[in-house]
Amino acid sequence: MITFDRVSKRYPGGQQALANLSFSLARGEFAFVTGHSGAGKSTLLKLVLGIEKPSGGKLVVNGNEMGLISSKMLSLHRRQIGTVFQDHQLLNDRSVYDNVALPLEISGLDPREGKRRVRAALDKVGLLSKEKLLPMALSGGEQQRVGIARAVVNTPRIILADEPTGNLDPELSAEIMALFAQFMSVGVSLLVASHDRALIDGLGYRILTLEEGRLSAEANPHSAGGSANEH
């Protein structure tokens, strides 16, 4: 589903964010990306989503070569990816419900059909009672969960999450991870950036560790679930 082949990313400022990165993620596979702050976790996810272009190597996501993708294909590409952003990226002038419904609206889904899905997604993150509120009226953790609901509502092929549990307590974090795992079991590939080692070590999924833009360690799962590894 996602193949990094000696990918590097250098920002215009001269900052080398990723260097010679190679790994691949299969369909239905769940992997964490971890590492210190500034190690390149967000950059890696941005490359997958096409917000940034690789400056070297080859990155293929869902059949699209990201270095060459046209802007027309790019929007189509993003519609198949659910993303939880590190800084939420919610629309502050739209209700929680409308924020979660946005991907469905963009995909042109019938609103009546959409209603059921939005409700279900909000229910999963425990925010059904706050659907009418504006994001500003929510706590940081609640906003984060709105972002999670929006990422999963359109049943994407890939879910990217950048520190999705950064503002959540351990209990809620575990619930979110369980939600993600449900998607993995139906063939969705997940790439989750997190530096919460305590949380991710206990789950037993594949862990990619970045250090100054390089893959420094890779822990493979002992348990089932991520066994569809392609290498």
Next chain:
Amino acid sequence: MSTKPSATASLKRVSRLAEHRRESARALSRLRSAPAATLITLLVIGIALLLPALLLQLQRAMSAGIVALESEANISVYLDLGVSEIDTKRVSEQLLQLDEVDSLEIITPAQALAQLGETAGLDSEFLASFDSEVSIRSQNEDNNTWFSPKNPLPTTLVVSARASGDETLAEAAERLANQIRGVERVESVTVEGAWLARLQALTQIIRRTAQLLGLLMAVGLLTAIGNTIRLSVEQRRDEIRVSKLIGASDAYIARPFLYSGLFLGVGGGLLAWLLQLVVVGLVGHEIGQFLELYAAEAGSSGAFALSETLQRAGQELGLLLGAGALLGWLAALVASRRAIAACEP
């Protein structure tokens, strides 16, 4: 659970119509959320469309009048002073033989004087003195003809020309006039067309001005609407950025803005039409009178009925709405495409 990928198979798409309804509703609410900018833009569009529309209407009214006048190209044939009644008859019969002469009317000096009196408002006793057979004698009897206030007006034949072939009436009249100049007892010939030609030239100028003004206004409108749309896009930069991250295409994001442009254009066109009705209501009477003056000179009346133009109001409305819609949509297309492309995540 409903958010599982298996649900993708039963994905029910919203109808295009519902989608457009939603987007146009969104466009309207965006316009309403910035009432000042919307109103100013509407006024600018309305006035910009009004000016060329008014000029075109004036030109059309004048052209209609000119066509009506052209069907009566008259030639005034002045006979020698003191020509006898018999000679007058002979000359008019001679002229009626000509193919180009449609009709002919004799105006005797007495009739001419009466007409002059009517238009100049001279009192009848004063006029009568010109016509009296008895001369007022001065002390110097030899010089009495000097002071004889005899009618100074010549006998006039008013000849209507008839065009043949693809010759215009004005041309036919000019040719006929030259022919008549050679006739015996004819003192001078005048074609009553000079002022008509002037009016025609004026009409042309008005039309050219309207066209040029229309072109300039179109450019101005594109800029004004484009600017409003650009500002509206920039106000929603965050929303657009997030939508792009989630997979909205530029074309999708642009659609409500295209509706905004369309609505502004149509609204401005409607405003221009209403303003036009007001202006025609206020000065239409004066314009009509001005044109009637010309009409009176040619002896035809009601040729410039402005009400006839008002009957075309529906047509004018369609034209203004169409022009507004096209310009609004075009401006929004160009402006939003650029501004949206500039909102990069």
